[in-house]
Amino acid sequence: MNLIVEIASWALMLAGCFFTVVGALGLVRMPDVFTRMHAASVTDTLGVTCFVLGMMLQAGFSLVTVKLFFIFALFFFTGPVVTHALAQACLHERIAPLLAEDRRKRARDGRAGKEAKS
Amino acid sequence: MRYASLAFFLFVFWIALSGHYTPTLVTVGAVCAVLCVLAAIRMRTADEEGHPSQLFGGAVTYLPWLLGEIAKSAWAVTRVVLDPALPISPTMTVVRASQKTRVGVNVYANSITLTPGTITVGVEGNDLVVHALVREGALDLEDGGMDRRVSRFEGQA
Amino acid sequence: MFAAAAAAILVAFALAITRAILGPTVFDRVLAGNSCGTLAIMLLAVMGFLTERPEFLDIGLTYGLLNLIGTLAVLKFFRHGDLAYDVDEEEAGP
Numbered sequence: 380m381n382l383i384v385e386i387a388s389w390a391l392m393l394a395g396c397f398f399t400v401v402g403a404l405g406l407v408r409m410p411d412v413f414t415r416m417h418a419a420s421v422t423d424t425l426g427v428t429c430f431v432l433g434m435m436l437q438a439g440f441s442l443v444t445v446k447l448f449f450i451f452a453l454f455f456f457t458g459p460v461v462t463h464a465l466a467q468a469c470l471h472e473r474i475a476p477l478l479a480e481d482r483r484k485r486a487r488d489g490r491a492g493k494e495a496k497s
Numbered sequence: 498m499r500y501a502s503l504a505f506f507l508f509v510f511w512i513a514l515s516g517h518y519t520p521t522l523v524t525v526g527a528v529c530a531v532l533c534v535l536a537a538i539r540m541r542t543a544d545e546e547g548h549p550s551q552l553f554g555g556a557v558t559y560l561p562w563l564l565g566e567i568a569k570s571a572w573a574v575t576r577v578v579l580d581p582a583l584p585i586s587p588t589m590t591v592v593r594a595s596q597k598t599r600v601g602v603n604v605y606a607n608s609i610t611l612t613p614g615t616i617t618v619g620v621e622g623n624d625l626v627v628h629a630l631v632r633e634g635a636l637d638l639e640d641g642g643m644d645r646r647v648s649r650f651e652g653q654a
Numbered sequence: 655m656f657a658a659a660a661a662a663i664l665v666a667f668a669l670a671i672t673r674a675i676l677g678p679t680v681f682d683r684v685l686a687g688n689s690c691g692t693l694a695i696m697l698l699a700v701m702g703f704l705t706e707r708p709e710f711l712d713i714g715l716t717y718g719l720l721n722l723i724g725t726l727a728v729l730k731f732f733r734h735g736d737l738a739y740d741v742d743e744e745e746a747g748p
Contacts, residue, residue, distance in 0.1 A: 392655055396662035398575065399693070403666035405578035406673045406689060412681050413616070414587055415673070417630040418578055419689050420613040422666065425571035428564070430659070430696050434703060445513040446711040450695065450718065457722045459610035459617075461688055466618040466628065468729045469681050476628060479586035482635060483626065514712070 384436050391433030399426035411477040412469050416462055423458045427451065502550045503543055504534045549600050552650070559650040566643070567612050574613045574630060588635040589618075592625045595644055601651035608647060609638065656704040663697045684728055691721030 398421055405418025431451045435444050469476075511526035512518075537543040545551060577585060592609075594602045606617040606625055614634045619626035629635035638644075667690065674686035695714045702710030731737055 403669035
């Protein structure tokens with residue numbers, strides 16, 4: 380039983396390491412601000428989740444587990460706020476995102492067409 | 498009722514952070530929780546948006562589902578980052594939020610931002626402006642699977 | 655195991671700082687700074703386990719809150735050039 384918990388915690392910690400480094404690598408590789416935010420959110424969500432779960436398994440059931448859960452909840456609720464504020468500030472400064480396709484107009488028109496038909 | 502629930506959660510938070518259970522500290526914690534609720538009422542943040550206790554029942558099934566979605570899309574973004582050719586096709590699109598309340602739209606917008614690969618960059622009424630890392634991500638959102646799931650979560654209130 | 659995790663986090667730190675130095679716009683640097691904050695919290699938690707002093711988790715929680723407030727304050731400053739910004743002021747004009 381102990382061995383299974385140990386192995387699961389190891390695997391989760393290694394996955395956390397992997398996703399954290401991948402997120403940071405994406406931060407360096409991506410071409411513009413908006414795409415970098417996508418890479419950074421891999422670290423903020425899956426990296427943190429794997430680390431916290433792995434450490435929870437190590438800690439067993441105690442106050443430490445509860446505190447780790449609070450850290451996880453903190454990221455879960457504040458992550459989107461920061462990302463959204465950053466994206467808004469970029470658009471406000473008129474930094475045009477690098478786009479392969481802009482579907483804003485088409486998505487609106489398509490929906491208007493669908494609504495007219497129904 | 499909502500205030501009582503807020504006070505209860507703040508009190509549990511205090512107990513979990515302190516880790517001491519002497520009568521003095523527990524009393525101080527209870528007083529602090531009540532004072533915080535009073536301050537929240539005065540700041541008008543203790544309404545159905547600041548403390549959405551009506552959604553806690555649905556959250557039990559919604560949050561695990563959201564975690565699964567996050568894991569799936571994070572893996573997709575990981576593959577894009579590790580690909581030597583960096584196959585990105587950034588796309589902007591507009592998604593309709595069919596939720597009825599502001600809390601529902603907020604949950605949907607935050608869920609979109611939380612899943613790696615899609616970011617909500619603006620809200621205009623019930624229309625969410627979304628930036629996606631790859632074209633498929635934008636098309637998936639336009640299909641509205643997540644929108645329906647959030648609406649069901651909101652409807653369970 | 656925790657030493658390996660700490661090493662991975664430090665590698666990620668180095669990459670994030672690279673982006674902060676390279677970053678063409680100020681927003682790249684803010685993003686890199688926020689990532690550094692996230693990594694610092696994870697590093698604090700891992701160090702707490704490594705040295706078997708769970709008090710580090712409390713520092714991590716506080717640091718997370720400060721990281722959020724700091725990032726939002728910097729963004730607000732660069733957006734409005736002023737931390738005491740008021741919506742009515744902008745509408746009324748100078």
